[in-house]
Amino acid sequence: MSKTIIISNRLPLKIALEDDKLRVTPSVGGLATGLKSFHKDGDSIWIGWSGLTEEEIPDHLEDEVKEKAKAEDCVAVNLTEEEVDGFYYGFSNRTIWPLFHYFMEYTEAEYNFWETYKQVNIKYAKEVLKYYEEGDRVWVHDYQLLLVPKLIRDEEPEAIIGFFNHIPFPSYEVFRTLPWRESVLEGMLGADLIGFHTYDYERHFLSSVSRILRHQVDFNEITLPERIVKVDSFPMGIDYKKFEEAALNHFRGSEDEQSELQRRLDLHLEATPDAKLILSIDRLDYTKGIANRIRAFEYFLEKFPEFIEKVRLVMLAVPSRSNVPQYQRLKREIDELVGRINGKFSTVSWTPIWYFYRSMPFDNLIDLYTSCDIALLTPIRDGMNLVAKEYIATRTDHTGVLILSEMAGAAHEMNEALIINPNNFEQIALTLKEAINMPKEEQIERNKILQKRLKRYDVEKWAKDFMSALINTEDNRRAFESI
Ligand code: ADP
Numbered sequence: 001m002s003k004t005i006i007i008s009n010r011l012p013l014k015i016a017l018e019d020d021k022l023r024v025t026p027s028v029g030g031l032a033t034g035l036k037s038f039h040k041d042g043d044s045i046w047i048g049w050s051g052l053t054e055e056e057i058p059d060h061l062e063d064e065v066k067e068k069a070k071a072e073d074c075v076a077v078n079l080t081e082e083e084v085d086g087f088y089y090g091f092s093n094r095t096i097w098p099l100f101h102y103f104m105e106y107t108e109a110e111y112n113f114w115e116t117y118k119q120v121n122i123k124y125a126k127e128v129l130k131y132y133e134e135g136d137r138v139w140v141h142d143y144q145l146l147l148v149p150k151l152i153r154d155e156e157p158e159a160i161i162g163f164f165n166h167i168p169f170p171s172y173e174v175f176r177t178l179p180w181r182e183s184v185l186e187g188m189l190g191a192d193l194i195g196f197h198t199y200d201y202e203r204h205f206l207s208s209v210s211r212i213l214r215h216q217v218d219f220n221e222i223t224l225p226e227r228i229v230k231v232d233s234f235p236m237g238i239d240y241k242k243f244e245e246a247a248l249n250h251f252r253g254s255e256d257e258q259s260e261l262q263r264r265l266d267l268h269l270e271a272t273p274d275a276k277l278i279l280s281i282d283r284l285d286y287t288k289g290i291a292n293r294i295r296a297f298e299y300f301l302e303k304f305p306e307f308i309e310k311v312r313l314v315m316l317a318v319p320s321r322s323n324v325p326q327y328q329r330l331k332r333e334i335d336e337l338v339g340r341i342n343g344k345f346s347t348v349s350w351t352p353i354w355y356f357y358r359s360m361p362f363d364n365l366i367d368l369y370t371s372c373d374i375a376l377l378t379p380i381r382d383g384m385n386l387v388a389k390e391y392i393a394t395r396t397d398h399t400g401v402l403i404l405s406e407m408a409g410a411a412h413e414m415n416e417a418l419i420i421n422p423n424n425f426e427q428i429a430l431t432l433k434e435a436i437n438m439p440k441e442e443q444i445e446r447n448k449i450l451q452k453r454l455k456r457y458d459v460e461k462w463a464k465d466f467m468s469a470l471i472n473t474e475d476n477r478r479a480f481e482s483i
């Protein structure tokens with residue numbers, strides 16, 4: 001029976017070494033959390049990196065790493081320290097990530113990074129070929145593996161290959177600055193179907209293909225000499241039921257079962273019953289607009305001092321890519337900003353910002369989603385932003401206000417949220433005021449519409465739509481061959 005081979009840089013499980021023992025935690029990030037539900041229910045294997053370098057895994061634990069991965073139908077690819085440096089911290093996260101998010105000043109065009117990126121893409125493709133059998137579908141994910149579709153195609157010309165990009169695809173004017181632009185596009189074009197979160201990213205990609213490679217592009221089809229490649233948008237959804245049910249069950253826990261975080265949140269509510277909690281959750285990443293958000297919150301407190309002691313920003317930043325200098329700098333900037341603002345506005349009984357720099361278990365995420373009156377998500381650029389969707393899914397009584405940046409892919413599907421420009425502090429301050437004062441009926445009305453939409457277009461539907469479109473490309477191929 002044919003299977004689906006999922007391949008992404010990171011597996012949905014992250015393995016770490018603690019006191020000579022392996023510790024497994026779920027991976028953070030939209031790709032892993034979203035795709036996990038599809039993988040769990042289907043007939044698929046998932047190939048990716050465990051998070052440990054080859055040098056870090058002691059000989060006696062090598063088999064255990066494989067077993068831990070296998071228990072979740074995963075295959076762990078081993079990367080050396082050098083590969084992780086050049087491929088993951090290097091080309092993926094110091095070249096492609098900033099460029100595709102329009103941070104051109106952060107983009108490094110380093111030849112050695114590119115060389116390692118190519119080698120590691122070959123390594124991943126080889127791993128896929130080990131498991132590939134005729135009739136299988138191969139689904140390659142994200143910007144770390146842009147060359148993999150072509151590498152597989154070169155060895156298995158008849159394979160059915162899909163590629164999904166989880167981050168934005170930048171406009172031609174930005175993409176064309178990449179020294180290896182042709183190879184990157186050719187790598188992606190090894191796929192039969194290429195998916196993006198939004199129509200804009202799709203359009204930018206098509207425009208780059210037509211202007212850089214000069215291939216014929218008709219609507220959303222690219223004609224290569226030997227095949228047709230289809231390009232389409234598939235906005236990724238969430239596992240709606242999982243979040244809704246977690247939120248419903250969450251309130252049933254006895255006091256003993258309550259998490260420390262939940263107790264702290266409850267104490268806050270007892271002490272200041274009218275105060276509003278404003279939530280933000282992101283990986284600590286410069287694309288997420290965390291520093292902007294804190295500055296906008298400061299501006300809000302200055303402009304509307306009547307809200308002092310009446311609001312609190314609860315900020316969870318999950319450590320991410322901490323070997324990349326820009327991330328280290330951002331961490332310092334945020335520490336300083338939080339310290340300065342808490343110093344400036346705190347009173348004896350109140351601090352304006354609660355800041356957590358750590359990863360939290362799923363239950364704690366649910367605590368935060370369900371306890372906060374407002375979610376303030378202000379990315380400067382974001383492929384999708386699943387946190388916005390998760391917040392809405394957990395609001396089982398339909399209350400809560402989502403303030404969302406227009407620069408997030410999710411904003412296209414979430415018009416009933418309060419949409420802001422993350423660079424406009426004046427607008428953010430006014431929108432925060434509007435959110436705090438929004439009548440419950442209006443919150444309910446907006447959220448019911450959003451919930452209905454998110455429930456219908458959940459992650460299962462997203463994966464199914466992509467897969468059926470991929471299978472349909474076979475018809476395209478037959479039609480092309482008969483010409
Ligand atoms: P990105 O993919 O850029 O990180 P998204 O908002 O699309 O941004 O996805 C973030 C994902 O990571 C969400 O599904 C969220 O639930 C998950 N997440 C965030 N914080 C944690 C955490 N502490 N532990 C586990 N998952 C987390």
Ligand code: G6P
Pocket residue numbers: 010028029030031032142143166167320321
């Ligand atoms: C985004 C990317 C994913 C990545 C995730 C976490 O969601 O699209 O490919 O896995 O961030 O980043 P990390 O570098 O920890 O894998």
